[in-house]
Amino acid sequence: MKIALLGYGRMGQTIEKIAISRGHDVVLKIDKDDVDYDITQADVAIDFSLPTAAFGNITNCINNNVPVVSGTTGWLENYNKAVTLCNDKKGAFIYASNFSLGVNIFFELNKTLAKMMSNLKQYNVTMEEIHHTKKLDAPSGTAITLAEGVIENNTNYNAWELNETKNNNAIPIVAKRIGDVPGTHVVNYASEVDTINIEHVAHNRQGFALGAVVAAEWLVGKTGVFSMNDVLGIK
Known part of the structure; x- marks a missing residue:
């Protein structure tokens, strides 16, 4: 699986290590000042960016038919817009306040x-x-x-x-x-x-990062807006 990391802070770096250990390739590592990149290189994107960047990142992914998992908080005034766009475009999207x-x-x-x-x-x-x-x-x-x-x-x-x-x-x-x-x-x-x-x-960040990678693995090939309850099979 080819993964784009949108946000390459401490969480992004931890996600990268876990993704590679699970046999995936990280094909994009986008930091806060990177704006010119081709998201279609990736099979799935994982967003742990800044609150000001998250909605734009999610929109870009959905518009380009790239499934996106987002753990960025502080942007939820635009969450319903992301859901509407995902449904209109028949995309795939998971947001969680915590992926652990x-x-x-x-x-x-x-x-x-x-x-x-x-x-x-x-x-x-x-x-x-x-x-x-x-x-x-x-x-x-x-x-x-x-x-x-x-x-x-x-x-x-x-x-x-x-x-x-x-x-x-x-x-x-x-x-x-x-x-x-x-x-x-x-x-x-x-x-x-x-x-x-x-x-x-939480003893470290690895639990958050592992959950995000597991969610990305689960999301690829699906259509719709999901939660971690869907990933974990919790009803």
Whole structure:
């Protein structure tokens, strides 16, 4: 499989190593200032670029019939446009806020716990996410996905807010930027008598990169807009 890497930062470099180890060829490595390239060289593209570049990268791929997997966060105001374009062009597209296979299991665990806690109004939900100091967006896309999973499955909440909130129906998300932390996410249910936590701790970036490559392998030859639940067979 011939892969184009759109974004060649630390994630892109890790994806390259894993892709090569799985027998694939990286035929394009596009950094933030590269604009003149032929995306049709690739069988599939993996986008871990900047928020300002992601929608343009995804559009270019879909317009040129190249399946695209995107893990860039901070561009989702244009997500519906990407979905519409993909459907109109009969392309193939996967977006995930986190491609880690473990995190996607964690997303489903979070939804299940939210349903179980919905009638227990004495528990207050808070979230915390910790990432490296070079991460540009806050809260993380993963934290937002977790918050949305609670909101969809727990009638006590209808919004999330960064850091502290005075809205009892909003989930506060505390975002911390520390050193070289790959990613830690905690969902906390606290009452006066006890606390329930679920937590995912990434030990390195390889889990994110492996998931992106697995998603790209799965996407080639398909048509439509998909998620990591499709890749993992989670219903």
